Amino acid sequence: MPAYDVTAIERKWQDRWESERTFYVTEDPERTKFYNVQMYPYPSGDLHMGHLRNYGYLDLLTRYRRMQGFNVLAPMGWDSFGLPAENAAIQTGIHPRVFTEEQIARMKVQLRRLGAVYDWDRELASHTPEYYRWDQWLFLRLFERGLAYKKKSPVNWCPNDQTVLANEQVVDGRCERCGHEVEKRDLEQWFFRITDYADRLLADLDQLTEWPDRVRTMQENWIGRSEGMTFTMEVAGTERTFEVFTTRPDTVFGMTFAVLAPEHPLVSELVDGTEYEEEVGRYAAAARKATEIERLAEGGKTGMFIGRHATNPVNGREVPIFVADYVLMTYGTGAIMAVPGQDQRDWEFAEDHGLEIIRTVQPPDDWAGKAYLDDGPAINSGFLDGLWMADAKKRIIAWFEDRGLGYATVQYRLRDWLISRQRYWGCPIPIVTCPTCGLVPVPDEDLPVVLPDVEDYTPKGQSPLAAVSSFVEVDCPRCGGPARRETDTMDTFVDSSWYFLRYTDPGNTETIFSPDRAAYWMPVDQYIGGVEHAVLHLLYARFITKVLHDHGLVTVEEPFARLFTQGMLTLGGKAMSKSKGNVVAPDAFYQRYGADAIRLYEYFIGPPTDDAEWSESGIDGTSRFLDRVWRMGSEEVGELVDRAPIGADLEMLAEAHRTVKKVTEDIDRFSFNTAVASLMELSNSIGARLRSAEGLARETFDAVFDMLIRMLAPLAPHVSHELWERRGHDTMLALESWPSWDETLAEETSVTLVVQVNGKVRHRIEVPTTVTAAEVERLARDAPQVRRWLDNGNERSVVVRPPNLINFVVD
């Protein structure tokens, strides 16, 4: 058990921080702001140890930056729309709102128990009409700008969750949430035109120098920029044409067939009324329905000839047109020129279907049996022959452009963001469909479109809202005639793509937020969250911020200046999660050790970016450390002497200054584990000196202990605040300044000189930091441990690096 009354002390200080509003802030142009945000959580109820680790990091920074004098905003909110509450409602019949708000209340209690402090005046929750009203407002601005549109297209459908999913929410062909295989369906859905921002989302990654490389790379790959050429091909014997996109226009002479995606509209047009109609129709229909997993499991490339030919513009050659599911309607133009000699997928298809292969790049002599993808001189390519890839591309694109047959283009892998969901617990899309006026936006003054209560939450392939006639049946806002409300709700990632802006002005009932207040706080100086959002939330939030920037509401183009992705806490090697049933509940640990020991252990467990395996025994260590500090600060431990400082005191003081420097630098580089280690070292050293014969001067102890407590304040806030008060300070430690260090004082006066012979350590000598190279060499040569080695060999040379290293090179 700890040496002090953990529960009473923690409760006391949690009350004080709240009642004194210590961490509530306003905009203050006189002070430098620090906007500190954690990805707002889904209110899942009980926090486990893994959550505490993450909340602990944010709280550490809030307190640390505050002590450094920044005007720190640390808000908290709730990503409170979404499937878990709805699924619980289906099972229990409890309204998702009731369920969600209970969970929020519980989480707030638990955050408080950890000692996590926020400006609760800025709390927001996305399920409230006060919040989602502005989701709808935002949707309408995107709609006005042509950035929100409704379109029928092949989309991802999760049969288990009974809703469509965004591309980003399909992982390995499965639903990110429930793991069920995802099907393709042709549905009319709402999209956000994120592809319009693909170039900016890619280019501005360069500005994000304080983001982990890993996340930037993931976004770069996800956006997937490819330079190439788009050109038109004519279908022989018809008036019809289609466009193809290729990144290898230099290989166009090697085209031996063309392929259309099964969903390509031209497919049915070209086979209608021909002998191919039935069979091709059957193939295309099957391909459209198959899941991604089924399509890939086929092995080999399926597809079939559709009875038509296309003309290669470069040489007039007619090549057969196929339909095949390895061509995707959602990328490029949904049609390709196939060059089996230079593309492995085309090669496999050609082999499976007995098609001709013409190489257009000279492969190495021993190359056989597969496509050649690397660079080399062009062959079988008319006027391109002999040119290498880069030159050949330039030449052929110029050839197409001169004749108006094709043009250089850039394609992105990124798809538009599918934001409609056929589920209940989300933000209604503020659109009315009128038989005469078409899609009509709900006027701003009629917002919010309030989510109505329903009897039955069960998804039936369309939103449960569709069954609420009082919701669906409305007058058209434009012509007044009978019309129907959109019944899909928005992806919850829409809610989370701008909440950090709302925190700056959460009570605003006139606008989404005041541009001035947002300008003061933005960008977020430190953003903390899980790496699992690298291409989901983090991409969407960047996109929406740019849209709002273009709308004149936000000054910055990038929302998050510095990103930190924390590692997970694991148990049995797996991430702690309620659904996996491997969570460690903190309650027992709060009682036994207290919040401070838990926090400290979670900081100490390892680098914060790394996953860490939970272990119970580790808390003993941090708890013991806090006990030692407590006893040192509250009892007479060892020898406190009223005397003028002597040598030992000066050494103690120097050590404390060195620790301040180290801990400050460690926290700045997010090396919390070594910061804690340094504080332990300092505390050990104070203890050892107190027990030593000389003891410590009272004045030295007071100064050094004061520094220790200040440094401990962001890490173990309760115990450090209590000690601060008990030692006679009448100020709130959280508002005290972070200690500074005196560089001269912090300097080491002596150092261990390492004497090496041929790179091996043979001797160590304590020397003053000021030793010269000559002194180093003399000291080293005089030592018998060194002379033995020098006398036994031929000395070649000596490398001297005063004050701490000398290396003799001996044969």
Add this chain to the structure above:
RNA sequence: GCCGGAGUGGCGGAAUUGGUAGACGCGAUGGACUCAAAAUCCAUUGGGGGCAACUCCGUGCGGGUUCGAGUCCCGCCUCCGGCACCA
């Protein structure tokens, strides 16, 4: 397959710029205190050899650069993460 990241004692990890490998903590062993236990404190703790001074080996494996490599370079192995029919 492609792109990242990592591999250090019994365990978590440290070594920030090429310069003392293993900080700090856990665990373990021995000791002090105690009637005893708990708590606390002290000592030892990478492996081998030696009474000792000391010495040999040691950061996934094999090479290399360097006076000197956990750190840099080349080639592998293993694990983790991301992407993956994107034309």
